[in-house]
Amino acid sequence: MSRFVLLSPNGEFDQKLRAAVANGLRGSVQTIASDILPAGPQELFALLNQEQPEVLIIGPDVPYEEALRFAKVFDVQLPGLSLVLVSDVDPAHLLNAMRAGIRDILSPQADAAEIRVLLERACQSFATRHRAPEAQGETNGKGLVIGVFSPKGGVGKTTLATNIAIGLGRIAPMSVVIVDLDLQFGDVASGLYLNPEHTVTDAVTPAAAQDSLVLKAFLTVHPAGIYALCAPLNPVDADHITPEQVSRLVEQLSHEFQYVVLDTAPGMPEIGLAAMEHCTDVVWVSAMDIPSLRGLRSGLEVLRQLDIMPESRHVVLNMADAKAGLNVRDVESTIGAPVDVSVPRSRAVALSTNRGIPVLQESKRDPAVKSLRQLVERFNPAWRAQAQRKLHRRVVI
Ligand SMILES: Nc1ncnc2c1ncn2[C@@H]1O[C@H](COP(=O)(O)OP(=O)(O)OP(=O)(O)O)[C@@H](O)[C@H]1O
Ligand SMILES: [Mg+2]
Numbered sequence: 001m002s003r004f005v006l007l008s009p010n011g012e013f014d015q016k017l018r019a020a021v022a023n024g025l026r027g028s029v030q031t032i033a034s035d036i037l038p039a040g041p042q043e044l045f046a047l048l049n050q051e052q053p054e055v056l057i058i059g060p061d062v063p064y065e066e067a068l069r070f071a072k073v074f075d076v077q078l079p080g081l082s083l084v085l086v087s088d089v090d091p092a093h094l095l096n097a098m099r100a101g102i103r104d105i106l107s108p109q110a111d112a113a114e115i116r117v118l119l120e121r122a123c124q125s126f127a128t129r130h131r132a133p134e135a136q137g138e139t140n141g142k143g144l145v146i147g148v149f150s151p152k153g154g155v156g157k158t159t160l161a162t163n164i165a166i167g168l169g170r171i172a173p174m175s176v177v178i179v180d181l182d183l184q185f186g187d188v189a190s191g192l193y194l195n196p197e198h199t200v201t202d203a204v205t206p207a208a209a210q211d212s213l214v215l216k217a218f219l220t221v222h223p224a225g226i227y228a229l230c231a232p233l234n235p236v237d238a239d240h241i242t243p244e245q246v247s248r249l250v251e252q253l254s255h256e257f258q259y260v261v262l263d264t265a266p267g268m269p270e271i272g273l274a275a276m277e278h279c280t281d282v283v284w285v286s287a288m289d290i291p292s293l294r295g296l297r298s299g300l301e302v303l304r305q306l307d308i309m310p311e312s313r314h315v316v317l318n319m320a321d322a323k324a325g326l327n328v329r330d331v332e333s334t335i336g337a338p339v340d341v342s343v344p345r346s347r348a349v350a351l352s353t354n355r356g357i358p359v360l361q362e363s364k365r366d367p368a369v370k371s372l373r374q375l376v377e378r379f380n381p382a383w384r385a386q387a388q389r390k391l392h393r394r395v396v397i
Contacts, residue, residue, distance in 0.1 A: 001050045003027030004119065008059020009035045013086065013108060017057065020115035024173035024225040025123075027054075035061055037070045041077050054126040055082045055119060060108040064089065068100040075101025082122035113223035120174055120221055127213065143175075143258040144379055145250060147279040147310075151295035153266035155287040156318035158182070159349060160375070161263035162191045162358045164283070167376030168259045169226035170360075175258035177219060177227040181246065181275055182265040183238035186231030193356025196220040196230040201237050203229055204245035212252050224361050227257070243274035250278040259379065268302060276303075279310040281379065286317055286335065288324045293334040300337060313337075314378055319345040340378070343371040 006017055006029055018029050030048055037058075038044040045051065056074065058067045064087060071083050082103045089097060089105055097105060103125060106118050148161040165178035180186035180200065189196055198218035202208065208215040219227040232238050253260045262279070264272045276282065286296040296315075303309070317331055320342045332338055343349075346368035352359045359369050360376070377383045 001053070002030035002048070003054045003123065004029045004057060005044075005048060005053040005055070006031045006057045006059050007034075007037055008057070008061060008086070009033050010059050010061045013059050016112065017115060020112040021119065023112060024116050025119060026174075037062065037066060040073055052078065052081060055084060055122040057084045057086060057106075057119075058102075060086045064093070068096060068102075071097075071100040071102050080126065082126045084118065084122055113225075116225060117221045117223060124213075124216060142254045143256075143260055144280045145254050145260045145262065145278050146281040146283060146379060147262040147264060147272075147276055148283045148285060149264050149268075149272060149276070149299070150285040150292070151267055151299040152287070152292045155266075155285050155292055156316075156343070157266070157285050158187055158191050158263050159353060159358075160283060160285055160316060160318065160343075160372070161261050162188060163360045163372045164376055164379070165226050165228075165259075165261040166222075166224050166358045167360045167373065168261070168379060169222075169224050171376075171380055172258045173225040174227070176225075176261065177229060177253055177257045177259070178261040178263065179229045179250070179253065180231040180263050181271055182263055183231050183241055183271060184235040184265065186263065186265075188228060188263050189230040190356060191353060191358065192222055192228055194220050194222060194228055194230060196228070196233075199230050199232045199237075200241060200246075200249070201232045204241055204249055209245070209248050209252070212256050215249075215252055216256065229253075241271070243270045246271050247274045247278065250275050254278060268299065273306075273308065276308055276310065281312045281314060282310045283314045283316055283375070284337075286315070286331075287319045288317060288321055288326060288331065290326075290334065293331060297334060297336050300335070314340045314375065316340065316375060317342045319343070321345045341371055341375045343368050343375070 004021060006014060014031050021029050032047055038047060067085055074081060074083060083101055084104050084106055085097060085102045086106045086108050088107060103122055104118055148157045150157055161178060165176050168176045178188060180188035183200060202218040203215055208218060219229055222228055262275050284296055286292045315337050317339045328339060344367045346366055348359055348364050348366040349368045360372055
């Protein structure tokens with residue numbers, strides 16, 4: 001059964017839509033390549049030879065008035081369907097379109113990323129209206145929860161977390177969410193060049209805590225096919241968020257996503273520890289200087305004392321530099337643990353932070369990119385199955 005149905009004789013747009021779906025959305029597209037719209041749902045279903053799709057896209061080349069007439073019929077007879085109009089509609093007519101039941105409007109010039117984001121939103125709206133009562137609870141399957149931590153600040157947690165999320169988005173499009181748990185000074189939004197409408201503040205309200213579909217409506221879609229939940233815009237709001245709320249949030253997201261990536265504040269604040277209890281994987285980051293390495297050693301010891309032991313640990317040495325006067329054996333003996341991945345200091349990475357485009361989004365040729373890919377690979381089920389017994393490998397810097 002096709003999730004998306006396109007009504008349009010425009011072959012070029014048809015191809016663009018198919019490419020956008022194939023590159024990141026579940027389900028397929030069926031096209032009715034005629035400029036005569038079906039009279040109503042029964043006629044449409046007969047043409048499609050299937051039951052109700054989730055999203056109906058009224059393509060370019062359908063006259064605006066005709067599209068509105070059609071939308072009104074469908075809105076009355078099939079109110080759950082998400083209708084998307086592809087048109088350069090004059091803003092003055094937008095209200096008419098909304099009144100006719102059009103859910104969203106897509107420009108005919110939209111690129112694949114924009115099409116994907118909009119279709120994902122339309123599917124979410126379909127799901128919200130069609131959920132069965134049993135679907136309101138949680139499902140049994142749980143995703144990986146990957147937390148990025150370090151006792152010291154400025155060692156590259158946000159850089160790693162955003163790259164892990166973008167990298168995993170390639171393996172599992174629309175199945176990854178990154179959450180900024182550096183609630184006061186988080187910069188995931190800036191690292192991903194996002195301007196979020198909603199933040200963690202909304203995501204921990206009772207309405208969202210009780211219903212994961214409400215929670216999902218507060219996530220921001222990133223054009224690379226991942227979701228983000230950014231830190232509160234005002235640091236004062238962060239004070240009102242409790243470790244219990246964060247714990248519930250992470251638990252909920254782990255039931256909804258294949259991968260939940262957590263960026264955290266430096267040190268071991270209560271919020272971070274609450275989140276760590278849900279982590280299947282902890283990425284420990286250290287820069288290549290003695291204070292940062294010693295900090296990591298103490299951090300690992302504290303966790304041992306607190307008996308918090310996530311299933312898998314990945315030690316990342318970031319900003320590795322052969323000229324720092326330390327070699328990997330010095331590093332490992334200072335931390336008291338083997339290094340799993342070493343990410344070299346790189347200009348491309350420093351630049352990417354300022355541009356808000358993680359290096360893995362652009363697939364640049366850079367030594368740091370190679371290491372970041374290795375790190376992402378550790379969360380790929382195929383790699384894990386092979387390497388489960390030797391998760392810790394010595395690296396060379
Ligand atoms: N491998 C690298 N090479 C060069 N620069 C890097 C590298 N990793 C991170 N940086 C730079 O270091 C700075 C700090 O990185 P980042 O913000 O990711 O650290 P952080 O641990 O999240 O900091 P905070 O503790 O303040 O949240 C950024 O400007 C980033 O571009
Ligand atoms: Mg940070």
